[in-house]
Amino acid sequence: MIIVLSLLTIGIVLPLGAGEYYTHIMILMAIGAVFAMSLDLLMGYAGLPSLGHAAFFGIAAYGAGLMTARYSGGWTSGLLVGLLSSVLLAATFGIVALRVRGLYFLLITLALAQILWGATNRWGSFTGGYNGLRGIPKYLEVGGTTIGAFYVVILITLVLGGLMYIITRSPFGMSLQGLRESETRMQALGYNVWLHKYLALILSAGFAGCAGVMSAFYKGFVSPFDLSLMVSADAMLMVILGGTGTLIGPLLGAIVIVALRNLLSVFIDHWLIVLGLIFIATVFIAPNGVIAWFRSPRHKRTLDTSHESQQKEREKAVSDDRIALEAVEGTHHASDLLDRVGRGTALKVNGLTKSFGGMTAVREAAFSINEGERVAILGPNGAGKSTIFNLISGHLQPSAGTIELFGTDLGPLSAYQRARQGLGRTFQITNLFSSLSVIENVRLALTSRHEKRFTMYKFAEKYSIIDDAAKILLEDSSLWGVSNRRVNELSYGEQRQLEFVMALALRPRVLLLDEPTAGLSVNETNIIVNLVNRLDPNLTILIIEHDLDVALSVAERVIVFHHGEKINDGTAEEIREDQTVREIYLGGFGKTS
Known part of the structure; x- marks a missing residue:
């Protein structure tokens, strides 16, 4: 909670003294955070890693863009078409994809994104091809300024993040964590494992679609890159770097990755090498993510202070049960x-x-x-x-x-x-x-x-x-x-x-x-x-x-x-x-x- 409040305070105050470029970077961080958190809902909570999550991000961006740029729809119709595109894609794709798991699920999601990436490249008359789709109204720029867009994006990010937080703490969200740990145990408890994973995929796609629509309405442009492996890999990197199974982890991961991509690349030509070294160091130092690394010492101290009293209770229970058994x-x-x-x-x-x-x-x-x-x-x-x-x-x-x-x-x-x-x-x-x-x-x-x-x-x-x-x-x-x-x-x-x-x-x-x-x-x-x-x-x-x-x-x-x-x-x-x-x-x- 302290981390969230600190980031929120910095996010509100910082743009007031930052230039337009740095405000633009912070907007990309917020959009990336929503996208990464949507993947974490699927990967970190339901235990379904995906290398094709950009499919839901990109299809929503294209849906919103086509509705507003080509068919002169308003922002509400663009939002609706974008979200429906990502949700319907997930609902259809999930029927087939969730028949497999593990590495096979990872590969089939990658295949989905690559198919859509190829289709948008080839279908130039409709999607704009590799040049992308231009002319999308920038609905997020309230007052026609970047700082206006920043506050709108931050507000949307907070709302979507709050919704995802409630979901992860709900009975349904707890069941997703159970799936991540052991599907066989969940089946033995009477849970319909396939249905829970199917709903998790649809929810995750819906939130990824929100990020895609935000991207289209902010940039005014969408291209096949939004469906590419690079976008999916970035999201996975954000989740792993920050920590899976936590929503604050992908948020921190998004801040780091977007900052490295847009700021470090200005000064270093081979910035991807630096990013790779940071990722390798994270795996060795904090294999469960940065958030888990920060939390572990405090958690250990809490356990140490209560262990002695709990051990005494256990010893008494063993003695009492042995007498009862006799x-x-x-x-x-x-x-x-x-x-x-x-x-x-x-x-x-x-x-x-x-x-x-x-x-x-x-x-x-x-x-x-x-x-x-x-x-x-x-x-x-x-x-x-x-x-x-x-x-x-x-x-x-x-x-x-x-x-x-x-x-x-x-x-x-x-x-x-x-x-x-x-x-x-x-x-x-x-x-x-x-x-x-x-x-x-x-x-x-x-x-x-x-x-x-x-x-x-x-x-x-x-x-x-x-x-x-x-x-x-x-x-x-x-x-x-x-x-x-x-x-x-x-x-x-x-x-x-x-x-x-x-x-x-x-x-x-x-x-x-x-x-x-x-x-x-x-x-x-x-x-x-x-x-x-x-x-x-x-x-x-x-x-x-x-x-x-x-x-x-x-x-x-x-x-x-x-x-x-x-x-x-x-x-x-x-x-x-x-x-x-x-x-x-x-x-x-x-x-x-």
Whole structure:
């Protein structure tokens, strides 16, 4: 906030004593800042880097220019045509482009911009060709002066920047940050990942279009250069230099890049070399951007002052949970299983098979779990346990077989649709939003089933009903003391607990726990086991565990897999005494005497 106010004050006062040329440079900085922030909305928040963002900037500039210069429209019709051009381009392009991601998305966006760049060069009779389109009214020059245009541009920049800030802090904006961190986790929480990315692309294109219209109405000219790779690369450089995932970062990046391009080039012929050296130095000194570099010392001091008290709370919680665990251990008996025989079937797997090329990871698996039943899947590494979970949750598609959840065939449903049907899960390898705080992670999980998850006009933390629920979940799991810490600063045991809490936040009817105690100490394992045993007895639980003692302490029935095949299914007592299971865990299975 201090940086923003300082820049705003300087921006308002400086033009009063600056010449026309330097005022012109500051206008270009402001337009560049809006364009860079629009890219950051897509790249820094949604995790979709683009090398063709100039397509939306340039098409809007051409739309506004053609409407006003060729068809004698006013500034309102020019603005409308320009924005519609960029938004419709994004809406059409996104249907195809968002089928890919990563490097492929980067390349396909580059291809889009290059196609438009080539078209505007070739279609000279309409676009002016490589000479550009001239004669666009300079609507931003209030009073016919550059300083008048400056204040108009600054005002528009503040409004657009404020809108983007609200969006990034809204439930929708938080979901974009979740996409950036982990798409698979977002799907498991019930988010339609494709739709969120599609909306992010359209929003980003809309703001880029605003920058394009501002450029056309200020310069009175638009050319194929506005669609070029250079413009897209400049925007990406601004975002990376200032810091992705922050709106102030691209603003600072725009100031630096525009200043270097227009001021340094006056004194140095090879100014691009200097720009390259600055970029390389930034990557080494501040790999997350200048803003992150400035923020990190203060953030570290804040953490250091609170770490000691939080550690004491954690130690007390571990002690309390160990005592509670001793009171509930050994409460599962064969009679618990008989009590659930009359209940309906919660999860049914029949003939489930998954092959990867010539290797079959799961072969004709078949089992059913009644409502409220707690079942463990045991087996050594490579038994196919996690593959079964990925098949059930929709992250993998089976080669054969069916899966039913409370009588509903899950075959046609994607991972996020299965989560909305009441299927919650944890992951074998911790899958959290590491750069977000603990409470933001839980808030994202809770928001997934809230009708306001697409809201863009209100801060996420303003929904008290969600924050109250998050507090209850974190207090119950002894994580409230670290609720404001980033996940990547938690211990491994705390991260596993948070993984568990996020699955519970969905209020699932069937909960899949994929090795929840893997890598934990004895005390941390006790906490997880205690949390499981304290859950609503009506919740159906399927748990994967390597630790036989842990599995038998939480499950009343055990299914054993080996080399992708089910070899036994029975009560905890039966499995404990089974000779085949002993051989699997002690070695020698499949050997002949």
